[in-house]
Amino acid sequence: MANALKEKIAAGRLVTVMSAHNPLSARLAEEAGFDGIWASGFELSAAYGVPDASLLSMTQHLDMTRAICEQVAAPVVADLDTGYGNAINVGHVVGAYARAGAAAVVIEDKTFPKDTSLLAGGRQELVRVGEFEGKIEAAVAAGKDRSVLVIARTEALIADLGLDEALRRGRAYAEAGADLILIHSKKKTPDEIVAFTERWDGTVPLVIVPTAYPALTEAKVRTLGKIAIVIYANHAVRAAVTAMRKVFAEIRRDGGIDKVDKEIASVEDIFDLQRVGAMKAAEKKYLR
Amino acid sequence: MANALKEKIAAGRLVTVMSAHNPLSARLAEEAGFDGIWASGFELSAAYGVPDASLLSMTQHLDMTRAICEQVAAPVVADLDTGYGNAINVGHVVGAYARAGAAAVVIEDKTFPKDTSLLAGGRQELVRVGEFEGKIEAAVAAGKDRSVLVIARTEALIADLGLDEALRRGRAYAEAGADLILIHSKKKTPDEIVAFTERWDGTVPLVIVPTAYPALTEAKVRTLGKIAIVIYANHAVRAAVTAMRKVFAEIRRDGGIDKVDKEIASVEDIFDLQRVGAMKAAEKKYLR
Amino acid sequence: MANALKEKIAAGRLVTVMSAHNPLSARLAEEAGFDGIWASGFELSAAYGVPDASLLSMTQHLDMTRAICEQVAAPVVADLDTGYGNAINVGHVVGAYARAGAAAVVIEDKTFPKDTSLLAGGRQELVRVGEFEGKIEAAVAAGKDRSVLVIARTEALIADLGLDEALRRGRAYAEAGADLILIHSKKKTPDEIVAFTERWDGTVPLVIVPTAYPALTEAKVRTLGKIAIVIYANHAVRAAVTAMRKVFAEIRRDGGIDKVDKEIASVEDIFDLQRVGAMKAAEKKYLR
Amino acid sequence: MANALKEKIAAGRLVTVMSAHNPLSARLAEEAGFDGIWASGFELSAAYGVPDASLLSMTQHLDMTRAICEQVAAPVVADLDTGYGNAINVGHVVGAYARAGAAAVVIEDKTFPKDTSLLAGGRQELVRVGEFEGKIEAAVAAGKDRSVLVIARTEALIADLGLDEALRRGRAYAEAGADLILIHSKKKTPDEIVAFTERWDGTVPLVIVPTAYPALTEAKVRTLGKIAIVIYANHAVRAAVTAMRKVFAEIRRDGGIDKVDKEIASVEDIFDLQRVGAMKAAEKKYLR
Numbered sequence A, B, C, D: 001m002a003n004a005l006k007e008k009i010a011a012g013r014l015v016t017v018m019s020a021h022n023p024l025s026a027r028l029a030e031e032a033g034f035d036g037i038w039a040s041g042f043e044l045s046a047a048y049g050v051p052d053a054s055l056l057s058m059t060q061h062l063d064m065t066r067a068i069c070e071q072v073a074a075p076v077v078a079d080l081d082t083g084y085g086n087a088i089n090v091g092h093v094v095g096a097y098a099r100a101g102a103a104a105v106v107i108e109d110k111t112f113p114k115d116t117s118l119l120a121g122g123r124q125e126l127v128r129v130g131e132f133e134g135k136i137e138a139a140v141a142a143g144k145d146r147s148v149l150v151i152a153r154t155e156a157l158i159a160d161l162g163l164d165e166a167l168r169r170g171r172a173y174a175e176a177g178a179d180l181i182l183i184h185s186k187k188k189t190p191d192e193i194v195a196f197t198e199r200w201d202g203t204v205p206l207v208i209v210p211t212a213y214p215a216l217t218e219a220k221v222r223t224l225g226k227i228a229i230v231i232y233a234n235h236a237v238r239a240a241v242t243a244m245r246k247v248f249a250e251i252r253r254d255g256g257i258d259k260v261d262k263e264i265a266s267v268e269d270i271f272d273l274q275r276v277g278a279m280k281a282a283e284k285k286y287l288r
Helices: A004-010 A023-032 A041-047 A058-071 A087-100 A129-146 A162-175 A191-199 A218-224 A235-254 A267-273 A276-286 B004-010 B023-032 B041-047 B058-071 B087-100 B129-146 B162-175 B191-199 B218-224 B235-254 B267-273 B276-286 C004-010 C023-032 C041-047 C058-071 C087-100 C129-146 C162-175 C191-199 C218-224 C235-254 C267-273 C276-286 D004-010 D023-032 D041-047 D058-071 D087-100 D129-146 D162-175 D191-199 D218-224 D235-254 D267-273 D276-286
Strands: A015-020 A036-039 A076-079 A104-108 A149-154 A180-183 A206-208 A227-232 B015-020 B036-039 B076-079 B104-108 B149-154 B180-183 B206-208 B227-232 C015-020 C036-039 C076-079 C104-108 C149-154 C180-183 C206-208 C227-232 D015-020 D036-039 D076-079 D104-108 D149-154 D180-183 D206-208 D227-232
Touching (some): A004 A015, A015 A023, A015 A235, A015 B235, A023 A267, A041 A058, A041 B023, A041 B267, A087 A104, A087 A129, A104 A180, A129 A149, A129 C276, A149 A162, A162 A180, A162 A191, A191 A206, A191 A218, A235 B023, A235 B235, A235 B267, A267 A276, A267 B235, A276 C087, B015 B041, B023 B036, B023 B058, B036 B227, B041 B058, B041 B235, B058 B087, B087 B129, B087 D058, B162 B180, B180 B227, B267 B276, C004 C015, C015 C023, C023 D041, C036 C058, C041 C235, C041 D267, C087 C104, C104 C180, C149 C162, C162 C180, C162 C191, C180 C191, C191 C206, C218 C227, C235 D023, C235 D235, C235 D267, C267 C276, C267 D041, D023 D036, D036 D058, D058 D087, D087 D129, D104 D180, D162 D180, D162 D191, D267 D276
Parallel strands (some): A149 A180, A180 A206, A206 A227, B206 B227, C015 C227, C076 C104, C149 C180, C180 C206, D015 D227, D036 D076, D076 D104, D149 D180, D206 D227
16 A cells, blocks of 8 residues: 555655644645655644644544545544553554555654643653554554554653653664654754654654754755654644634624635635535435 | 633623634634634534535534634534434534633524525424423533523524514423524514514523514614524625625736735734743743 | 445345344344344333334434444344435444444334334335435435445335335435335235335345345345345344343242342353453553 | 433442343343443454454444433443553543443453453453553543542453452552442352452452353342442343354244244334333424
8 A cells, every 4th residue: 555655754755744623724834845744743732722742542533534535635643642551552553544545644752641841841751662663563453454654653752751761662663663753852942853753763864843943944954864754743723723712802802703704815705715615516416 | 611602791781792613713703802703504504515404514613613712712502404304413523612712502393404694595494392392401401510501592583483483492402491592583684573572571582683674783682671692693604705896806917925914914913813822931940 | 345235235245133222232243143233222122111213312322333334244234214304314323333343234214203113003105216315315425434225115005005116216215325125014924025126127136124024035035036135123122122021030939039139141241241251351461 | 411320339239230232222221120231342353253262343333332221220330441442542432432421431450452351361461551551540540520430440350460460459449539449250159359359458349240250149249248240241142142053043944933923022112111101192282
């Protein structure tokens, strides 16, 4: 089975992936030209109004991921958090995401239930390397039939364990079969990630999530080499929140929608995003 | 069982209701000071990337409505479209929305499957008055135990049937037990709604959705009297789309997130919306 | 894409399909040697304790069908009732069932919401032939990529419209692209179905559901020819109800489970059906 | 808010609770006269064809529990396994089950992901007492508004930790606020449970699940005192499996359904269980 993400990575160009919390945001990301979609646990948790701390169930995330896969052609990278349990859960879950159409899955080496990575004072505890290797192997086995890429995410830097431990884990996970290593950092500057990348001697490419260190542009990432994918992991929901807050406040202040009506996407714009035109064409063909 | 929406209406102040497509947008609407939340079929369809034409299942909308009810204190008005079938379906469905926590339900007098109301060239066909009266009665019976308000929505003006037919239907629906009548119009000016309101002599108050005629401000609505609720039915998703489009384009153009990072809500803002603080307090109390 | 059901039909042997209301009953049917699984709307409605009258949502049935497809190798025939709306809904829905793994879909020519076919005094009204042809064409188009068979079910005999109308509809549906025609009858003897089959001159094979006329054995069906599939449409749930009633009553009467314990499947039997052995093997491999 | 289960326990009569895997089995249990329904994780896992090892998601179990609560008047005892994570998850989850209508929740002191209790060679590891006390407190707090009973289940005997540890845990959990203590045993005779009960000096009553030791009848349980609830935890699915296997084999052997048709519940019986009569009455009232 072909895997569009694998092909994009193989082409050697830096792959950019934008987060989504529903098919609509995914479609907008695809329209904007991003190479792939990040079916983000953080964004979906935010959309549901709950902390990103293993509170949403696997099914809630899986259903949204499936809905996204159905509405975009771009490859979808599914955020599986810690894999919803042990290696057995990982195998069960990766099979389900593969059938839902995910091109890649990311599992991280934290304990369950996780806490979100960038939270000051969050609980950040890692599982043993051996345990996580088993999870990677189970994920690889479960995704093989559909050529799902397995991205192993180490939170060693998030847990303040240092570069050496991060590298050690990254190498072990690559050995265990991970197709890419996601190295996460909460530092406000790119230095830590740059240092990791420079020292990275593993056999597989890297993935980064520059939320905390936005100064690391794609141009700079390209000069570093070794990094195959950049994930912008929360910008859809952050943009949406900003706008809804502003527009809601304006409506309250104006006592009406007359002014905001010209500032926001029209109802017809939304119709287009809903593919109403295709439905009308189908109605002509099939409704009698 | 108390019903916060009923109390607000009884208080005599114009009730403003903002649309939402997930608990996050609902929470932002509540924060902004809106009196209630519109669990909008149009917004949810848009969020799923499909036309608002009875394609989402009842369960998909019910699950999202329940999730919204769980995350806001503001009363939630559930958009049931045509009620997912006949009067039997309506009874089944209204019971489910009542248990999910909805304060009110809206059912419209179009045939199933519906087409969205403001679409130029959309299919707009109404069921017989007698059939819809039966649906209203079934809804009232199903919602009674939990004091759910039943709002009957007539699409007579949307279907170009004229003011007289709209008034006739409104009166019949009020007679059948509807607590409020939602009168919908696709005209670009408020004239039609103003005319309807002036001629309205039914026994129950009105609800309007001024999407097409945004010039009708709350101040003007108050002078008209008779209108108890204004629903802003699609402004959450339209605001979100506008912002995501803009931010995505900027990131593509800049080749990175450095610039947009200062323009959008911070990750910490999102944590607050997720009530991370309450979780951290609970962790102190319960994690040992 | 291969379709195991198509291959079985092509092989010329009468295909027997057993109903299921969950993956467990499907697995037992597969174990017993049935060729395929009927993801039955009637059984699922019964499992949920509600009438088979379009009360369960599409999502509820789709989720169960997907779960069944994940747990059996046998091809699954999905019961889509009337297709959940018009031809547009049918296209939407068939796409979803195809992705869920269904080998075939059945849509029937009744109006929505349907009433169950064998209910004395049930509402049985058919849509126009032209309307249903559009639905078939939409189904065929939506299922093509995954080689889903489209089975058109006519309820002409259920609605007391006579053999001629049933034949006329069957032919029209085959012309519109249906891969098979399901002819349903509520008669207590096979005569009506036999007569229909003998007169059938359509280009595609037939499917029957002998619930009402159990005397029509597979041996007799084979002698009739033209019939490719026999669906036993409700025997899983009927068997389960019978047994649960009996066992529950025994436990109440005995004031305990000592006696029934030897009469019912052991806990270890259930473990085997849950594939606990495979999990234990995976644990050995992946848990460290 | 009243709690029917609490009232039954207070009445002093031994409360018998039967397992269910869907609303239909729950309805049959209610009909048979059981006092309550066990929304069993084991039965639901079996119904989905997967091991009872934290593979089903919380949402899958919650949705089924809600569906059961909607179809029976009898109080429903929800099987939450280990609570789907830590105390924060427990609080989140118990709130959801309370809103779904559960009268009681059971959480057990095993680590996540759990393994089923009666499996020879299963993984049986317990969390620290302090950790579990926090979970109980979080459950109690989350269920208080709706008067949900919190049943703490200790697996100390399942994990071969001995009577003393079981008693120590039981007492600690009662101190932490549990309304009842479920003591589970895998012994083939009642001796261990009898010994535990005789030594039990905690402040709250006990719950037992005599799957492994069926010889302990209700009459004997009553003589022991201290035990308020007996849960028959898997007999619905075991009865159903036995019957489906038998009936499926008969149909295969007979090459038809003629013979089994007289041995199993009729289609009309199923209509009654689906409450078709009530729907027909509602149709008369509301369909015009």
